Amino acid sequence: MSSTNSHVITCKGIVSWGKGEPLKVEEIQVEPPKSYEVRVKMLYASVCHTDLLFANGFPIPVFPRVMGHEGVGVVESIGEGVTGLREGDLVIPTHVAECRTCENCMSEKTNLCLKYPISYNGLMLDGSSRMTIGGQTAYHAFSCSTWCQYMVINLNFLLKIDPKTPLPDATFLSCGFSTGYGAAWKEPMLQNASSVAVFGLGPVGLGAIKGAKSQGAIKVIGIDKNPMKEAKGQAFGMTDFINPEQSDKPIAELVKDLTGGMGVDYSLECTGVPPLINQAILSTKLGTGKIIQIGVPEEANVNINILELLFGRTLKGSIFGGLKPKTDLPIIFEKCKNREIQLDELKSHEIKLEDANKVSELLKQPDCVKVLINI
Ligand SMILES: NC(=O)c1ccc[n+]([C@@H]2O[C@H](COP(=O)([O-])OP(=O)(O)OC[C@H]3O[C@@H](n4cnc5c(N)ncnc54)[C@H](O)[C@@H]3O)[C@@H](O)[C@H]2O)c1
Ligand SMILES: [Zn+2]
Numbered sequence: 001m002s003s004t005n006s007h008v009i010t011c012k013g014i015v016s017w018g019k020g021e022p023l024k025v026e027e028i029q030v031e032p033p034k035s036y037e038v039r040v041k042m043l044y045a046s047v048c049h050t051d052l053l054f055a056n057g058f059p060i061p062v063f064p065r066v067m068g069h070e071g072v073g074v075v076e077s078i079g080e081g082v083t084g085l086r087e088g089d090l091v092i093p094t095h096v097a098e099c100r101t102c103e104n105c106m107s108e109k110t111n112l113c114l115k116y117p118i119s120y121n122g123l124m125l126d127g128s129s130r131m132t133i134g135g136q137t138a139y140h141a142f143s144c145s146t147w148c149q150y151m152v153i154n155l156n157f158l159l160k161i162d163p164k165t166p167l168p169d170a171t172f173l174s175c176g177f178s179t180g181y182g183a184a185w186k187e188p189m190l191q192n193a194s195s196v197a198v199f200g201l202g203p204v205g206l207g208a209i210k211g212a213k214s215q216g217a218i219k220v221i222g223i224d225k226n227p228m229k230e231a232k233g234q235a236f237g238m239t240d241f242i243n244p245e246q247s248d249k250p251i252a253e254l255v256k257d258l259t260g261g262m263g264v265d266y267s268l269e270c271t272g273v274p275p276l277i278n279q280a281i282l283s284t285k286l287g288t289g290k291i292i293q294i295g296v297p298e299e300a301n302v303n304i305n306i307l308e309l310l311f312g313r314t315l316k317g318s319i320f321g322g323l324k325p326k327t328d329l330p331i332i333f334e335k336c337k338n339r340e341i342q343l344d345e346l347k348s349h350e351i352k353l354e355d356a357n358k359v360s361e362l363l364k365q366p367d368c369v370k371v372l373i374n375i
């Protein structure tokens, strides 16, 4: 058997042609899935801040790139060797895999699978792409490309979900919100009654607030320069808000003012703005503070205040909030199903695939939290 449908599908998708170039809707040829691959008909997708980095060529400038890594769709066809999935199943892509056999998957300490590592080069595991535009190779985003009517993806980067899941919730949980939630849940092993500072209240930061509250944190300080994010933070359980643009003091001083001069137990950095990493470090308690870096800066190298780190603080990086997709994501989906987690506050805009060139402008609007793309 080859794939269950061996035809090339011509469809529409959103493409980045280079740094600073506007995103364009293009006609894309999507090949059938090869062994252990699945072709998915996308229903909805959404925008994560990391998409903007990809569009600008970070971390590897390969173009044209078919955009998007958050989404939800149904299995259209399967390649040879695919088990556990069949046509019509509702699925989401995950940029992290979980083989459950490698050293890291067997460990409680990390979610970064060694057998199927995260892919940045825009190619499938065999080093080739499944998409072309007018005969030219088009690159994937991570292991997928969700802002497209069809995408081919390796089986290990797909999670089958309950067909009753609301589609907007499903796409929002495929990266941003889950990343923040996981960063507070899995990464620091947060203790009850902790204090937490969350830098940046986009979908990732809002997920971090909810995750911290769910772990029993009693003080959850949200920090954002956009005053409209205060109400959003409160909706997810934030107890205090700092708008750094309304004070002359550095953020870390404002955090200490709210914590009896001590600082917080944990800082979760969810902006990727380089100077904020040092404010996140300085905001934590001397001797025990833990800082989780989630935000992705546009440059790989940033200045870090080593002196403050030396004073007993721990800095940890986190991909996908430390979540193992097969083990941990179903738990988050279940919490959404029983309304313990409510995502209604996330969606601020809905657009059609044809309008996705408006994404960059929409993201600049102060009321923008999550853009849903109706494919
Ligand atoms: N590590 C991972 O696995 C992972 C996964 C998803 C996203 N990310 C990264 O996480 C970050 C957040 O993603 P998002 O989709 O929530 O982004 P977003 O752009 O929606 O939200 C960022 C928030 O930070 C605020 N902000 C920006 N600069 C600020 C400043 N100087 N002071 C205070 N607030 C400031 C903005 O107002 C905004 O509310 C991005 O860097 C993204 O690339 C990382
Ligand atoms: Zn593994």
Ligand SMILES: [Zn+2]
Binding pocket: 048, 049, 050, 051, 069, 175, 176
């Ligand atoms: Zn993302």
